[in-house]
Structure formats: structure tokens, C-alpha cells
């Protein structure tokens with residue numbers, strides 16, 4: 065088993081993951097320009113270590129960290145509108161609120177934040193307390209030509225919450241839903257709960273725990289994203305197989321639209337025509353504001369088994385993953401990391417690919433499932449550690465050893481990304497999905513052509529890959545780019561690389577996103593990916609629900625008919 069490498073980017077600074085589990089971030093200082101809370105950011109020692117690693121890897125001088133902005137550094141235009149008197153108490157024009165709701169958390173957002181550029185700031189931020197407030201805000205906005213941008217945790221990485229309006233509206237209001245943060249009702253017998261959309265991941269799990277239940281949906285952004293955001297973006301959780309996206313957990317929805325409020329029926333399944341839930345799942349705030357959902361839950365897992373398997377090359381690992389994915393075993397984790405990705409996370413030696421394999425269950429021991437999956441690995445040359453994969457009934461199966469080291473690196477990665485960006489590097493990811501019959505060729509072309517672009521644009525750079533999710537008919541590969549930029553050109557260089565990756569994915573017939581949504585940034589390729597007639601049908605639905613086109617203009621579809 066590869067040992068966790070000391071000095072990997074993830075660091076070993078012992079800061080742990082204090083806020084994630086208990087959701088303490090509510091009492092910490094949320095950053096208005098970057099990921100998470102000030103208190104959990106990497107310390108100076110870790111930053112120096114990262115600077116040293118970057119310098120060594122790319123043979124450059126150790127980079128300097130740009131000073132993060134303070135709110136007093138930021139100049140923003142005055143709001144163009146005032147809150148309606150009757151709703152004044154739910155609106156804010158405070159600079160911290162406006163700056164904190166200007167961007168999501170994409171690479172470009174962090175760069176602009178560090179540059180103190182908050183020019184697209186919303187004029188006002190509204191914090192509705194209940195549905196009545198949302199109805200009132202939508203009525204007011206519709207009458208006054210004000211764009212409304214639903215906002216959950218603001219963790220969008222595709223321009224989904226940014227008021228990029230090109231002067232087409234009188235003003236923009238960010239509609240922050242995080243005051244709608246309750247688990248209202250639990251139906252233990254059906255294993256479902258009625259939950260408000262603005263609840264953050266940790267608070268949601270805390271509320272379900274006493275009933276022995278869990279949503280078991282853990283995107284990497286779990287700590288700082290909301291149920292409504294997950295549903296609106298069709299987010300992907302930590303389950304690598306079977307329950308990959310939030311979609312399957314949605315039992316019923318409640319949505320406020322400018323044309324009225326709708327509630328779908330609670331049903332375990334239905335064949336009654338196209339699903340109204342599915343129309344709003346993935347609608348990214350363009351068709352309505354999701355206020356509540358009945359969500360399908362699971363019993364909390366008690367049995368866990370995990371193993372880390374080394375492969376001499378990624379292709380052999382991919383073949384093992386394909387066989388496991390098609391064997392009906394449904395592991396909770398089936399993440400194949402290429403050698404570079406494993407090394408960056410501190411769980412590999414930089415020479416071998418690594419498969420993180422895990423099963424979880426509330427009901428049964430997992431040894432038989434693990435044995436069958438390890439057999440697929442053995443058949444493909446995987447090196448299997450002694451005593452791999454025995455069922456455990458405590459959390460040590462996922463929180464210790466290689467699996468634990470990976471988990472910690474994974475959760476700290478967003479903080480680290482901000483540090484790397486502040487050092488003038490390009491740190492970007494893109495993710496997709498493609499059927500197995502095309503994967504090998506697809507992957508080779510991505511590595512070659514995106515690699516060429518990196519060398520041309522930045523002179524050097526690394527491109528690594530892991531599978532985040534695996535389906536019987538294909539994997540969801542997730543690529544990570546790390547490259548030095550030329551001072552002053554960080555955004556332009558990123559833009560060129562991002563566009564090139566989008567073009568290649570589109571040309572090869574894969575999806576422009578597997579779980580990062582469309583927003584404003586993926587529109588050019590999404591517009592090509594979806595059938596034209598579907599686009600027209602979606603626009604017609606938008607016209608019916610939001611005839612004045614005030615909801616999140618520019619996302620998914622053309623703003624006004």
C-alpha cells in the first residue's frame with residue numbers, strides 16, 4: 065500500500081476538519097472572497113510548504129502570496145434601487161453582504177476577488193424568512209424589472225450566482241435562502257423528511273442523526289452548500305456508484321415561481337407522464353425558487369469496508385473499475401486516481417495509480433462484496449494489501465490509513481486551491497462523463513491536447529485525472545490542472561485553457577459537466593450539447609413560469625424568450 069507522502073500539497077498541519085462535521089462554520093467568519101472560513105484556512109507554515117513545492121515542481125522562484133482583500137479595500141457602485149418599504153427588514157445593502165454574494169467559488173471568482181474587483185455586485189441582498197417573503201420579492205422584482213438571483217451557499221463554480229446582466233435589467237438582487245434552514249418533518253416509516261431548501265449540509269445531517277437517518281449526499285462542497293443548491297444544480301455526492309446525483313433522493317418539491325407556487329405529490333415512484341420534479345431539478349434558479357423538498361433518506365451505515373489498491377498503470381485500474389461497476393456490487397467509493405493525482409493528495413508515490421474502494425451498509429457485513437471487487441482488481445494486476453477490506457463497525461474504515469488521508473486531503477483541497485491561486489498559479493478542474501467504449505480514446509486525447517494547450521499557454525503545467533463517479537456504461541473522469549501563470553495574465557491564460565477543454569469535450573461527444581452545472585460559464589457548450597427543440601421547449605416553460613424573465617437571467621437559457 066502506498067504510504068501517505070510527507071509534504072504533499074494537502075499538507076499535514078494537524079488543522080483537521082473542525083467545522084465540517086458539526087457545522088460550526090455558522091459561528092466562524094465566512095470569507096467574502098474565497099472558500100470557507102478564515103479560521104480554517106491553511107496556516108503560514110503550510111503556505112510556505114506549498115510555495116516550496118510549487119517552486120520545485122515547476123522550477124520557478126518561490127511564489128509570493130497576494131494579500132487577501134479586506135472589505136474596506138473594496139469599492140462598489142452604489143445600489144441602483146432601494147428596498148421596498150414593506151420588505152425593508154429582509155434586505156441588505158451592506159458591503160460585506162453585497163461582496164459576499166457577488167461571485168461563486170470558481171477559479172475566476174477567486175482571482176477577481178483577490179484583485180478587489182467586485183464590479184458585478186448585486187445592488188441588494190434579500191434574506192427572506194419564509195415563502196411569503198419570497199412571493200413578495202418576486203412580485204416587486206417583476207414589476208420593477210429587477211433580476212433575482214437565487215443564492216444558496218454560493219459554491220457555484222460556473223458563474224451560476226453572478227449578476228452578469230449586460231445592462232439588460234434595472235438592477236440585481238441576490239436572494240439568499242439560508243434563513244429557510246429547518247428540517248420540518250421526518251417520516252420515519254417511509255424514511256423521508258420535509259426539509260427547507262436553505263439548510264447547509266452539516267446542519268441537515270445533524271438534524272437527521274437523532275432519528276438514525278442520513279441523506280448520505282456529501283458533495284465536496286457539503287459544508288458550504290445547501291439542499292436547494294444541490295437540487296437546483298443536480299449535484300453529485302460522495303457515492304461513487306448507484307446514488308450519484310441528488311436527483312434520486314428527491315421525493316417531492318415545493319417551488320415558488322413568479323406565476324405562482326407549486327407543490328408536487330409525495331410518491332415513491334410514478335409513471336405519470338414527464339416528472340414535474342425533474343423539470344425543476346437542475347433548473348439552476350431559472351424556473352423558480354425551490355423552498356422545500358421531501359427527501360428520501362437512508363439508515364445510517366454501521367458496516368464499512370475499505371481497501372486501497374495500487375495499479376502500475378491507470379488503464380489497468382480503469383478496466384478493474386469497469387468490471388466492478390458492471391458487477392452490480394455498487395461500492396460507495398470507487399475512485400481511481402492516476403499517479404499524479406494520488407501524489408498530490410499525499411496518498412501515492414507518483415508512480416502508481418491508486419483505487420480507493422469502499423462499501424457501506426446499515427444492514428449487513430460487506431466481506432463478500434469486497435472479495436468480489438478485489439477479485440476484479442487482482443485480475444487486472446492490482447496489488448492488494450494484506451487484510452484489505454475486512455468489514456468494520458466503526459468509522460476507522462474510512463477515516464484511517466490511505467482512505468482517511470485521501471478524505472482529509474479532499475476536504476482541505478478548496479482552501480488549498482485559494483492559496484495556490486493567490487500565489488499566481490492556475491488551479492482549475494473540469495469534469496465530464498463518457499461511455500466506456502469511448503473512454504480510452506477520449507482520455508488519451510484529453511491528456512494530449514489539453515497538455516499541449518497548457519504547454520503553449522503557460523510553458524508547463526500538470527494535468528491529472530481521477531474518476532469521481534462510475535456507471536455501468538461509463539466513468540465520470542475529473543481532471544485537475546495546475547500551472548504557473550504570467551503575472552497579470554492569470555485570467556486570460558485560464559480562459560484559453562478552459563475554452564480549449566470545453567471544445568475538446570464537446571467535439572468528443574462527452575458532457576460539458578457531470579456535476580458542476582451549467583451556469584453562465586458552460587453555456588456555449590451546453591447550447592450545442594442539448595437538442596435545439598429541447599432548448600425551445602425549455603424557453604417556453606420559462607416563459608410560462610417567469611414571463612418577465614427575472615429569474616437568474618443568462619443561466620441555462622436566453623434571458624428573455
Ligand SMILES: Cc1cc2nc3c(=O)[nH]c(=O)nc-3n(C[C@H](O)[C@H](O)[C@H](O)COP(=O)(O)OP(=O)(O)OC[C@H]3O[C@@H](n4cnc5c(N)ncnc54)[C@H](O)[C@@H]3O)c2cc1C
Pocket residue numbers: 099168169170213214215216217218219220221224225241261262282283284285288289290291292293294295296297298299300301348349350352353354355478579580581583616619
Ligand atoms: C470546492 C468545491 C467543491 C465542489 N464539489 C462539488 C461536488 O462534489 N459535487 C457537486 O455536485 N458540486 C460540487 N461543487 C459545486 C457546487 O458546490 C454545487 O453546484 C452545489 O450544488 C451548489 O450549491 P449551493 O447551495 O452553494 O448553490 P449556489 O452556488 O448558491 O447556487 C447554485 C445554483 O443554484 C441556484 N439555486 C441555489 N439555491 C436555489 C434554490 N433554493 N432554488 C432555486 N435555485 C437555487 C442558483 O441560482 C445557482 O444557479 C463544488 C464547488 C466547490 C467550490
